[in-house]
Amino acid sequence: MREPKTYFIRTYGCQMNELDTEIMAGQLQKRGLTPALDEETADILIFNTCSIRDLAERKVMGKLGKMGRGKKQHCLIGVTGCMAMAKKDALFRKFPHLDFVLGTNNITDLGTMIDEALYTRRQIFKTEDKFEENLDYLSAKRDNKIKASVSIIRGCDKFCTYCVVPYTRGQEVSRPPESIVEECRRLVDQGYKEITLLGQNVNSYGKDQPEWNCLFHDLLYRLDRIPGMERIRFMTSHPVDITLDLMQAIRDLPSLCEFVHFPIQAGSNRILKKMHRIYTKEQYFEKVELLRQTVPDVSLGTDIIVGFPTETEEEFQETCDALKQIRYSLAFIFAYSSRKGTPAMRWKDDVPEEVKLDRLQRLLDLQNEISNEERQLMLGNTYEVLVERLNRDGRQLKGRTRCWKKVIFEGDESLIGTLQKVKVHSYSHQTLLGELAKTPHLKVV
Ligand code: SAH
Ligand code: SF4
Ligand code: F3S
Secondary structure (H helix, E strand, O other): OOOOOEEEEEEOOOHHHHHHHHHHHHHHHHOOOEEOOOOOOOOEEEEEEOOOOHHHHHHHHHHHHHHHHHHHHOOEEEEEEHHHHHHOOHHHHHOOOOOEEEOOOOHHHHHHHHHHHHHHOOOEEEOOOOOOOOOOHHHOOOOOOOEEEEEOEEOOOOOOOOOOHHHHOOOOEEOOHHHHHHHHHHHHHOOOOEEEEEOOOHHHOOOOOHHHOOOHHHHHHHHHOOOOOOEEEEEOOOHHHOOHHHHHHHHHOOOEOOEEEOOOEOOOHHHHHHHOOOOOHHHHHHHHHHHHHHOOOOEEEEEEEEOOOOOOHHHHHHHHHHHHHHOOOEEEEEEOOOOOOOHHHHOOOOOOHHHHHHHHHHHHHHHHHHHHHHHHHHOOOEEEEEEEEEOOOOOOEEEEEOOOOEEEEOOOHHHOOOEEEEEEEEEEOOEEEEEEOOOOOOOOO
């Protein structure tokens, strides 16, 4: 078989998958491969997949089916990511043209998988349950030169009853703090302005390694001390593990952005219990209250699932009430999707599809109203914006506030990659419109 020279990785799913793609790209480039312009011309084609909902899987399955017909252009076709873990070698039966399947805990082995697949011409797979901390993070190939993601903990031990992640990513394994500090220091030296610390539950950081004496907030204090560190974010947090120590870190550390993704998932205690979220609505509200007392300027994001098995209209109304009460600035809302291998599979997926979609739409409309009211309150204020790129029209600049709000304003291209003060004068849909501030007054949000 001819020696592959180019690769293309198609990424589905969350930021963790995007980061894994950058790490895999780094490994491939170390072997001398270069990125292909598109899927069709790549010698090695990798699908880095997601299993979170049925639709995410169906997209990839459709794509893989089509690939069979065009196979001869490619040397190798591989599947990585969460579907690799969920389906393992069963993928070979459905897609005989697949060459390798590599699990989320084995991406270090990408090079050896490619060699084996090339030279044995057999279909091979490796999908181990436990992650060994041996990834080459420093070679990751990042397209973005301003913002970077850094993995701090992999896996999830929470086992929410609807969720595949504990099975597709395995148990929680924290990355040594020295390794994280080293990577962040290098990124700052290379000119990165914003670092997002990634994990399925970043607040669990360090709990699996008590001898390190470094919990999530301890890590944040260490990272904030890196000279030149401008902005730190983190994704995502389980409400149960959000501590007062973390809230105080958000209040006290200049680089830590005042935005917390705080997923409630549902507003009814019966549903929360069935989801195994391990908090009640009242406990959740109390924590939000404490966070808002500690960091008055904080903005909150959330994830919500509608149409969980047996959810009644009244229980859905409790979710609407929670949204009205908390007033998140950002909400990702999903219709429940029954996933193979999860405990919730035991229950009948009994909320009809049209009811799920109706609840989804009602909640989206409600959130939109809340977000618009929030944007209205921002008019006339000045915010710190990290200028990320030119807007799609190629004339204006686009960036985000510390609270992750998109802002568009007029300015010179040379401002890309800098922090600017922007006064907001209006908004259009989800985006704030503003102008470079002339006064020194700054309301940091
Ligand atoms: N670790 C993160 C979430 C990862 S998955 C956390 O706990 O916050 C992202 C979101 O997808 C979840 O928060 C949940 O809202 C949604 N999700 C997960 N499984 C789902 C399912 N089976 N059906 C619909 N949405 C789901
Ligand atoms: Fe899934 Fe729950 Fe873990 Fe989040 S905390 S990844 S929703 S099991
Ligand atoms: Fe999807 Fe896996 Fe992320 S299931 S959302 S790619 S952790």
